[in-house]
Amino acid sequence: MESGSLADGRQILYFDTATGARRGSFADKRDLGDRASAGQLRYDVLRDEWVAVSAGRNARPQLPVACPLCPSDGDELTEIPAPNYEVAVFENRFPSFGGAAGEANEHGPSFGGVQGEALEGTPLAPNVPATGRCEVVCFSSEHDASFVDLSPERVELVMAALAQRTADLSARGDVAQVFCFENRGVEIGVTLHHPHGQIYGYPFVTPQTRRHLDAARRHQEATGRNLFGDILAEEQAGPRVVAANDHWTAFVPYAARWPFEVHLYPNERFADLAALPEEYVKAFAPLYLDVLKRCDAAFPGEQMPYMSGWHQAPVKEDRDLAWLRLEIVSIRRAAGKVKFLASSESVMGGFVNDLGPEAAAQILKDAL
Amino acid sequence: MESGSLADGRQILYFDTATGARRGSFADKRDLGDRASAGQLRYDVLRDEWVAVSAGRNARPQLPVACPLCPSDGDELTEIPAPNYEVAVFENRFPSFGGAAGEANEHGPSFGGVQGEALEGTPLAPNVPATGRCEVVCFSSEHDASFVDLSPERVELVMAALAQRTADLSARGDVAQVFCFENRGVEIGVTLHHPHGQIYGYPFVTPQTRRHLDAARRHQEATGRNLFGDILAEEQAGPRVVAANDHWTAFVPYAARWPFEVHLYPNERFADLAALPEEYVKAFAPLYLDVLKRCDAAFPGEQMPYMSGWHQAPVKEDRDLAWLRLEIVSIRRAAGKVKFLASSESVMGGFVNDLGPEAAAQILKDAL
Incomplete structure (x- = not known):
């Protein structure tokens, strides 16, 4: 695994079957501005569960014409600075959990399973910053592939990446549960067709x-x-x-x-x-x-x-x-x-x- | 309120602002065959909730060309035998809960909040017949109206119908909760555009x-x-x-x-x-x-x-x-x-x- 960083400071990781690919050294030449800061977690007293309210995400820009999950190619600058990759994982630019604010302190107070955040709001309408982490997992550099087209070896590499991310996110003070998932199909709202999954490091245990x-x-x-x-x-x-x-x-x-x-x-x-x-x-x-x-x-x-x-x-x-x-x-x-x-x-x-x-x-x- | 019955024995009720409309006497001249029998309720031990499994519904016939919620008109025979109505309520032909089997006995055994049904299956995979009741509520005889187009007086009549149905279903031995609702819009899968809602008499209290x-x-x-x-x-x-x-x-x-x-x-x-x-x-x-x-x-x-x-x-x-x-x-x-x-x-x-x-x-x- 090699690590690099994107123009706004987000982390990117490359997972390869062979060592020495040296992908982490490619710089992200885009001007992305500042990272989005963390949204809010609101506690629903009636349903006894947290809801992530991240008003910034609804306004996120329309997708660019070029696929942001393909490798960068000359002037086509994407979320992946390297010119090729096998499996790549990077922090979501518009996360539901986490963001610029950084990791919460697990030694702080605790409410409803969320560690280290000062409670705001009222007893019937409490909230804390939406800490945690959201990552994107690219399964292949081939834009038109689907998970089902991957070789068994590539599936093993994806699994290795998910295992590494699970261990790494589990060591953060603000992650209570790690969820690795894939949504596939326009019928469920998927707009990026490049084969990819996501990882949510939830700051609470899900319902x-x-x-x-x-x-x-x-x-x-x-x-x-x-x-x-x-x-x-x-x-x-x-x-x-x-x-x-x-x-x-x-x-x-x-x-x-x-x-x-x-x-x-x-x-x-x-x-x-x-x-x-x-x-x-x-x-x-x-x-x-x-x-x-x-x-x-x-x-x-x-x-x-x-x-x-x-x-x-x-x-x-x-x-x-x-x-x-x-x-x-x-x-x-x-x-x-x-x-x-x-x-x-x-x-x-x-x-x-x-x-x-x-x-x-x-x-x-x-x-x- | 006047009561009538449909060709397969299902009940239909007419709610009118004035008495004497005599709608209940119109006969349903269709040949509908036998009523669907009740499906199954399966208890999900992991999620601690009931799931209605009604395999027959997936095979329900495609919608006829004529709207089944319009009043019957000459040879155009619909779910509403009367030639006009204000608000009509009838038992769903393809119900998720209830069906031909009739009402359960509330003095029988009880499991997971479902009364009067013998438990089948295993301790990890229990089931009972899906008792209860599903009804359709037609808000208007005008096919192209929407709830938002109703007059306040019609909304009051709909509310009177829902109140009567709530009281009536609450008196049944097999209904634990009455849910009156409307789904509107193709985006959430509504295929019948005639303005209507539904009533579920659930045999359990919902999650x-x-x-x-x-x-x-x-x-x-x-x-x-x-x-x-x-x-x-x-x-x-x-x-x-x-x-x-x-x-x-x-x-x-x-x-x-x-x-x-x-x-x-x-x-x-x-x-x-x-x-x-x-x-x-x-x-x-x-x-x-x-x-x-x-x-x-x-x-x-x-x-x-x-x-x-x-x-x-x-x-x-x-x-x-x-x-x-x-x-x-x-x-x-x-x-x-x-x-x-x-x-x-x-x-x-x-x-x-x-x-x-x-x-x-x-x-x-x-x-x-």
Whole structure:
């Protein structure tokens, strides 16, 4: 890994299969002005959760004609100063978490799981600066590729980058949870088509993770067993396994909320990507590529829009309960059709799955 | 109110400003075959919530060319047998909750808040039949109208229908919460453009309602006061009030999750629409119409897509804590642009609001 910096002081990291690529030394010749400063985290007392309010992001400039994730090429100056790269990670120019203000002090006060920030506002409307970190992960310098087109070796390099970023962000005082994810498809609002993912270093433990770990804690107390392990064992014996190998199992969960929802569990418990052994990384690449190929093949002639994210243990709590796993969800419900979240899901949190988990699993099993 | 029945046995109700319209006597001459039977509720042990799995709905037929929500006209037979109506309510032909199986027995067993159904599946993957009820509410016989075009008198009639349905569904053994809502706009997937809303009689208390009421219970225990009332008082004195009158206050909440999110609180606490006094109904109509007009005027030349739903007290619990209120949310974030929920929101429950609550409130205040 080599490190460099962008014109406004943001960090960029290059991950390569071979050493000596010397990409970090290329200077960013753009005039970017000052970095955006951190937005605000507001605590919603009714929903008991934090909302990031970063009013600056809505006004972010329209995308330039040139792709900012391609390598810089002569006068075409992009977010990547080097003329080529394998995998590159850099700080998001318009982050939802973090920004120019820098890292918070973890020895300061604490509220609602956010460390080191002085609380402002009122008891019913509290806020703190939105610390944390947002990064962009470029999977390939090839603009027209998609994750599913990567070689297994490149997937391993991406995984190495995610593991390094997870370890590095976990060591920051202001990061409570590291979330590595990819959004793909215009149907879910992706405007940059260059293959890339993102990393959020949240300054709080997210609502879903809190819920999962609360359930796991209750199960551990009641049975002495790990809930994720028990779910995995039951799914492995059931009808919704889409693909599997000696180290990983990919299945549509019993109570899937989305028309297509696939969970990839390692067959052993690890807290996060930084703890994932090399044989699991090697075994992950072909299985994940197989699942993504099935998703794209499910409806011929269409790419599956998807959101794919790693559930990792929080940085400072419940690391003995959490079970690293990947969740892929899609709003595609049939050829040419998407499921929209409407009032029941958006206002009440009541999900309706019209396709059905077994039907979705069968479509994916039959797709290749 | 007059009652009739559709060809497959579903109920239809007509609400009119004058008595004697005799609409209930028109017969439905279609051959609809058998009613869909109830789907399944699956309990997600990780997320601690119910998901409705109704595989039959994904296969529901494409919409006919004629609008099924217009009154029947000669040989054009629709879901409304009468040749005209003011407000009509009928059971959804393809319901997510309920169906041919009929009402569950509330004296049976109970699991996870669902009454009267025998649990099937395993401890990690339990399910019960998806009891409850789904209804469609037609606001007007005019196909091209929108809610915002209704007269205040028609809004009052709609409110009377919702109050009657709330009371009626609350008396069923299998309904734990009544949710009245409207989805509007192709951007959120609405395919039937005839002005209509829906009513879900959920057989469980929804995740958001549980969360709100848990917060309200903690606040009541800590302060002796009602959380919703305290939030309302603070918002009334703050910068995010969009519109108000003697009985209602419409504001963008402090920690709004959506670019446009407006909450309409009655200035006094009522458990549900069935308990709302007439003066509050009368005062609601002009205020809600004003807010909807502001939403549409915010971005000239565009209709605001929205989801608008009533938070009502659960039928059998926490009726002394809950505070009836309407929540309007929109994915519109700027002219011609929508916010998509991507991985952070969909997988982790971590919301990012890029517009900002004060900016949204200002846009709505300035819109008219």
